[in-house]
Amino acid sequence: MTHGVSAEIATAIAGHAFFKGLPEGLIAAAVSGARERTYRAGEFLLREGRAADEFFAILDGKVALEMFAADRLRLTVQTVGRGDVIGWSWLAAPGRWTLDAIAVKPTRAIAIDVAVLRSHFAARPADGYEFLLRLVPVLASRIQAMEMQLLEADVL
Amino acid sequence: MSSRAVTAASQVDRTISPYAPSPYVVRSRTEETSDIATLVLEPASGVTSRPFEPGQFNMLYAFGIGESAISISGETGPSGELTHTIQALGPTSRALFAARPGTCVGVRGPYGHGWPIEAAVGKDVILAAGGLGLPPLRPLLYRLLAQREKYGRIEVVYGARTPKLLVFYDELQRWRARNDLRFQVTVDVAGRDWYGDVGVVTTRLPDARFEPANTVAFVCGPEVMMRFTAQALLARGIGPDAMYLSMERNMKCAIGFCGHCQFGPDFVCRDGPVFSYRRIGPYLTTREV
Numbered sequence: 001m002t003h004g005v006s007a008e009i010a011t012a013i014a015g016h017a018f019f020k021g022l023p024e025g026l027i028a029a030a031v032s033g034a035r036e037r038t039y040r041a042g043e044f045l046l047r048e049g050r051a052a053d054e055f056f057a058i059l060d061g062k063v064a065l066e067m068f069a070a071d072r073l074r075l076t077v078q079t080v081g082r083g084d085v086i087g088w089s090w091l092a093a094p095g096r097w098t099l100d101a102i103a104v105k106p107t108r109a110i111a112i113d114v115a116v117l118r119s120h121f122a123a124r125p126a127d128g129y130e131f132l133l134r135l136v137p138v139l140a141s142r143i144q145a146m147e148m149q150l151l152e153a154d155v156l
Numbered sequence: 157m158s159s160r161a162v163t164a165a166s167q168v169d170r171t172i173s174p175y176a177p178s179p180y181v182v183r184s185r186t187e188e189t190s191d192i193a194t195l196v197l198e199p200a201s202g203v204t205s206r207p208f209e210p211g212q213f214n215m216l217y218a219f220g221i222g223e224s225a226i227s228i229s230g231e232t233g234p235s236g237e238l239t240h241t242i243q244a245l246g247p248t249s250r251a252l253f254a255a256r257p258g259t260c261v262g263v264r265g266p267y268g269h270g271w272p273i274e275a276a277v278g279k280d281v282i283l284a285a286g287g288l289g290l291p292p293l294r295p296l297l298y299r300l301l302a303q304r305e306k307y308g309r310i311e312v313v314y315g316a317r318t319p320k321l322l323v324f325y326d327e328l329q330r331w332r333a334r335n336d337l338r339f340q341v342t343v344d345v346a347g348r349d350w351y352g353d354v355g356v357v358t359t360r361l362p363d364a365r366f367e368p369a370n371t372v373a374f375v376c377g378p379e380v381m382m383r384f385t386a387q388a389l390l391a392r393g394i395g396p397d398a399m400y401l402s403m404e405r406n407m408k409c410a411i412g413f414c415g416h417c418q419f420g421p422d423f424v425c426r427d428g429p430v431f432s433y434r435r436i437g438p439y440l441t442t443r444e445v
């Protein structure tokens with residue numbers, strides 16, 4: 001895992017599918033709290049139960065979102081990659097991750113300190129609204145995917 | 157059934173009844189999963205296979221047990237062989253799934269309207285398959301690839317519930333290796349031994365590359381998968397007249413007499429199984445249909 005801050009991060013965030021077109025002030029806040037991370041296959045981006053303190057924008061690679069089954073068997077419920085974002089548990093109490101995210105291929109991501117985002121949204125609620133308008137469709141598509149998984153469980 | 161009986165059955169005048177099956181013999185059987193098998197059926201002496209359109213189905217008869225509507229899942233062989241992929245679900249499909257080489261089965265068909273392949277000429281093409289929705293799309297893919305130059309991009313998104321439920325596994329690897337076709341495979345859930353994509357079919361559609369205004373989509377799978385996939389494709393700009401779905405209902409007569417397969421104003425056996433989204437879209441979200 002590596003850390004770093006550079007103009008490349010600003011470019012990467014501004015060009016990321018999730019952030020593209022968002023208010024400049026919001027982009028600048030995100031950049032100020034951002035670190036670039038690289039993960040080898042098998043490394044965790046986040047672990048269930050731990051404090052949800054970062055928001056991840058995937059630049060390259062593939063990440064599996066995993067949950068425990070009853071017998072502790074790990075099940076991947078979705079894979080995400082370039083252009084996707086993960087980690088919104090910080091928006092809901094108690095602010096802890098509700099699943100694991102593990103790189104299944106070498107992965108590069110921007111990790112943004114959510115404390116920076118929170119304080120920016122407190123100062124500029126309109127940016128927070130824009131952020132949620134961007135995030136809610138992502139949440140909706142994941143909820144719909146899980147609905148399909150539930151509905152297909154007996155018919156596929 | 158003995159070979160003498162097969163010969164006698166093949167000589168039956170089928171003009172007597174539209175329900176009289178022709179005898180075919182299982183030539184080969186490939187077990188795709190623990191409950192799905194692909195059978196290649198060879199016509200008995202004196203029987204001629206009728207040409208079919210990809211997307212059509214045959215009624216397969218397990219003698220003494222019953223008849224089931226099964227999509228054609230491969231091209232007709234040089235001797236008129238038919239290919240069908242069968243999941244063991246009820247008594248008839250369990251008997252067909254278990255049929256070993258040499259077993260005689262009855263065939264009548266093909267029936268229904270297949271995929272309108274001519275609508276895709278000059279356009280990008282998307283095939284979205286869920287579970288056992290891939291077999292009815294396979295002959296369509298063969299025909300698209302046989303005249304590859306007539307089409308734009310070809311994108312296939314195939315999803316199964318788990319890796320163990322993927323069918324045509326070896327062929328999937330060959331398709332994925334082609335550079336004139338983009339073939340995405342995904343599963344709903346997986347363990348650590350699966351290195352591919354995980355997520356329902358709709359999660360892979362944002363990655364599909366096509367020009368929405370010049371694209372035709374062919375969708376086949378469980379109804380819930382088709383419902384969500386159609387919504388996702390509409391959201392990406394594919395029009396309701398450029399999207400085709402293959403419906404499945406309890407087909408009995410296969411010729412539009414009995415009404416078992418009624419879906420809204422249509423009979424799936426006679427008017428389908430392939431319909432445009434324009435035609436059936438409203439009924440997909442109507443609980444009473």
